[in-house]
Amino acid sequence: MAQTYDVIAIGSGHNGLVAAAYLASAGKSVLVLERNAWLGGGVVTRELTLPGFRHDQHSMAHIFIQGNPLLRNDELGLKSKYGLRYVFPEMPMMSLFEDGATLPLYRDRERTCAAIARFSPRDAAAYRRLAEQAAAWLPMIAASLYTVPAPMGASTAMLDQSREGRALWRITQMSTHDFLCSWFEHERVRAHFARVAGENLVSPDEKATALGAFVFVGFLEAYGFGVPVGGSGQLTAALAACIRDRGGQVQSGTDVAQVLVKGGRARGVRLADGRELSARDCVIGAIHPHHLGRMVEGIDARVAAEAAATEVSPNACITVHAALRAPLRTRAGEPLGAVMVELMPDHYEVLRRSFDELRYGRLAPYPLIGLGSLSEFDGTRAPPGAAIMHAWDYVPYRRVDGRAWDESKREYAERMLEHMQRFLPNVKHDLLAYHCDSPVDMERTSASFVHGDLHGIATSTYQSGAHRPTPELGQLTVPGVERLYLVGPFQHPGGGVFGAGRGAAVKICEDLQIPLERARLGT
Ligand SMILES: Cc1cc2nc3c(=O)[nH]c(=O)nc-3n(C[C@H](O)[C@H](O)[C@H](O)COP(=O)(O)OP(=O)(O)OC[C@H]3O[C@@H](n4cnc5c(N)ncnc54)[C@H](O)[C@@H]3O)c2cc1C
Numbered sequence: 454m455a456q457t458y459d460v461i462a463i464g465s466g467h468n469g470l471v472a473a474a475y476l477a478s479a480g481k482s483v484l485v486l487e488r489n490a491w492l493g494g495g496v497v498t499r500e501l502t503l504p505g506f507r508h509d510q511h512s513m514a515h516i517f518i519q520g521n522p523l524l525r526n527d528e529l530g531l532k533s534k535y536g537l538r539y540v541f542p543e544m545p546m547m548s549l550f551e552d553g554a555t556l557p558l559y560r561d562r563e564r565t566c567a568a569i570a571r572f573s574p575r576d577a578a579a580y581r582r583l584a585e586q587a588a589a590w591l592p593m594i595a596a597s598l599y600t601v602p603a604p605m606g607a608s609t610a611m612l613d614q615s616r617e618g619r620a621l622w623r624i625t626q627m628s629t630h631d632f633l634c635s636w637f638e639h640e641r642v643r644a645h646f647a648r649v650a651g652e653n654l655v656s657p658d659e660k661a662t663a664l665g666a667f668v669f670v671g672f673l674e675a676y677g678f679g680v681p682v683g684g685s686g687q688l689t690a691a692l693a694a695c696i697r698d699r700g701g702q703v704q705s706g707t708d709v710a711q712v713l714v715k716g717g718r719a720r721g722v723r724l725a726d727g728r729e730l731s732a733r734d735c736v737i738g739a740i741h742p743h744h745l746g747r748m749v750e751g752i753d754a755r756v757a758a759e760a761a762a763t764e765v766s767p768n769a770c771i772t773v774h775a776a777l778r779a780p781l782r783t784r785a786g787e788p789l790g791a792v793m794v795e796l797m798p799d800h801y802e803v804l805r806r807s808f809d810e811l812r813y814g815r816l817a818p819y820p821l822i823g824l825g826s827l828s829e830f831d832g833t834r835a836p837p838g839a840a841i842m843h844a845w846d847y848v849p850y851r852r853v854d855g856r857a858w859d860e861s862k863r864e865y866a867e868r869m870l871e872h873m874q875r876f877l878p879n880v881k882h883d884l885l886a887y888h889c890d891s892p893v894d895m896e897r898t899s900a901s902f903v904h905g906d907l908h909g910i911a912t913s914t915y916q917s918g919a920h921r922p923t924p925e926l927g928q929l930t931v932p933g934v935e936r937l938y939l940v941g942p943f944q945h946p947g948g949g950v951f952g953a954g955r956g957a958a959v960k961i962c963e964d965l966q967i968p969l970e971r972a973r974l975g976t
Contacts, residue, residue: 456731457721457731458483458731459476460961461485461486461732461737462485462736462739463486463736464487464738464900464941465485465487465494465693467494467495467496468942468952468953468954470493470703470954471523472955474529476958477695477701478972478973479972482700482701483702484704485696485702486704487706488706489705489898495902496511496688497510498683498684501888502774502775503886505835505839506834506835507834507835507841508774508843509684509685509827510772510898511685511907513843514679514793515950516545516672516676516949516950519672519679520591520676521599521952523952529695530695532691535691535694535695540679540831541677541679542678544557544560544790545558546792547794547795550641553783553784555783556568556569556641558791560673560674562581566581573639575638576642580637583666586667587666587667587674589617590667591675594667594668598946598953599953599956600959601956601959602928605927624667625661625664626660626663627662627663629655629662630805640800640801640802644798645795647804648823649666650663650665651808653912653948654768654948655912656768656809657808661914681831682831682833683833684834709724710748711749712738712748713729719735720732737938737939737954737957738937739941741901742760742763742943743760743761751934752931753932756926756932763922763923765904766908766910766911766912769850769895769904771846771869774890775884776841776887777835777885778839778883780829784877788829792825794826796873798819803818807819807821814851816852817847817848822872822873823844823845824845825843827841827843828841850905858894863889895907909943912947917945919945921943921947927944940957944956
């Protein structure tokens with residue numbers, strides 16, 4: 454390794470890779486350093502169970518990145534040059550209720566309306582209105598996601614100037630539950646959209662979460678849920694290939710201990726083995742706010758203390774990845790058909806009470822299991838005739854009974870499988886092997902997933918937009934430390950595969966006075 458680069462990126466999560474890839478395209482010499490033996494952070498595909506079964510250890514559905522100019526305009530050639538391919542199933546999501554009833558969400562609005570009408574014709578009409586509104590708001594919302602967030606005051610003032618804007622602001626302040634009760638009458642339709650909010654690790658009763666339903670439906674209809682052919686890790690592979698092709702380096706197995714700061718400016722990094730590497734232009738860091746104080750030399754104590762005080766979600770994630778002898782079937786003998794399947798109680802209140810218990814640090818009485826079996830859409834994931842399953846549930850990071858997750862996770866995984874059996878009768882019969890990641894494992898696989906929060910920090914209003922993770926750090930920079938740029942699920946626009954590293958690249962190009970066009974097209 455040479456000792457001096459233009460740009461050093463700490464972490465090979467997709468956001469760091471995206472930022473680094475734009476800068477490599479702009480002609481900068483780039484080095485990406487990853488602590489793990491593999492690349493990708495939350496965007497990784499691994500044989501976790503048996504040979505030939507390729508599991509997306511974390512993210513599996515690439516939803517929000519589909520609206521990013523990175524893919525929409527193929528700005529870095531990930532699709533045209535570096536082999537990234539997606540399929541977009543017609544049914545992105547489905548609720549499967551315990552009594553066997555189903556409520557699917559299709560990309561096609563009329564098909565969804567027909568499915569909802571089986572529960573309530575009035576709710577079908579309400580969904581049509583929701584989808585129309587979501588489509589109208591989508592361009593404005595999407596325009597804010599892949600760039601530096603607008604200051605909070607300015608964006609609120611802008612919304613306040615029109616009737617449309619004020620309506621949107623009102624929705625942003627409501628809880629999902631309040632919104633659903635004012636919009637839909639049937640409890641299963643309410644439960645279905647409440648579970649959509651749950652995918653953001655929030656209870657439907659959490660204030661300021663209602664906009665999520667509009668964002669979800671807007672993206673689902675406009676872009677669909679992308680299933681990456683070959684697995685989630687293909688995005689990582691395409692980004693790494695792009696960086697290397699443009700002269701950059703991506704290095705695994707290299708732990709960064711600290712960002713070196715001299716004269717109020719980030720100058721490089723110190724590795725855990727003591728070596729120091731210099732960065733002429735900037736350092737990009739996937740640094741969780743809780744770790745900022747120890748990672749950034751000489752950081753302002755108040756900035757670090759506020760970052761350390763950011764709130765993590767009480768709903769930590771636990772996953773089961775299974776290798777299956779045969780595809781999953783519902784009790785009616787049907788294939789799943791949807792990218793994401795939510796296993797739902799028959800009554801909405803049960804779902805709300807499960808989220809309530811998590812708030813008090815207790816295990817949810819009714820599991821909140823969602824799952825995907827992407828071998829249904831991509832034959833590369835499992836040997837012929839076989840299948841994979843990725844199931845997730847929410848649990849407290851610290852168990853009230855004091856038991857450690859390392860010792861108790863398999864028992865919990867068995868509980869999950871037992872519960873799934875009620876919906877998918879062949880799940881245990883066809884199980885060949887499984888791998889379970891507890892919230893503690895989650896934290897071990899990426900420093901972003903503190904306490905098993907797959908969004909890094911909670912998605913609450915006061916930790917959103919330009920105030921994510923804190924008002925001081927919301928512009929992707931660190932006050933008092935020039936040329937250090939932050940990427941991660943704990944920054945705007947939040948957790949998920951957004952390709953949000955593009956926002957960091959926009960900011961860096963501005964500061965280095967590089968025309969973004971050069972970074973986009975490598976010209
Ligand atoms: C179980 C689970 C399921 C999910 N499912 C979905 C989904 O279906 N769809 C979706 O959109 N999102 C999903 N997500 C969320 C999504 O995976 C993350 O939000 C996203 O991957 C974050 O990307 P990132 O690049 O910001 O950070 P990360 O992916 O966390 O990458 C950060 C990287 O930096 C490395 N690193 C950190 N510090 C250092 C250091 N000091 N030195 C060297 N390396 C370092 C880490 O090892 C890691 O590889 C899921 C997450 C989890 C955990």
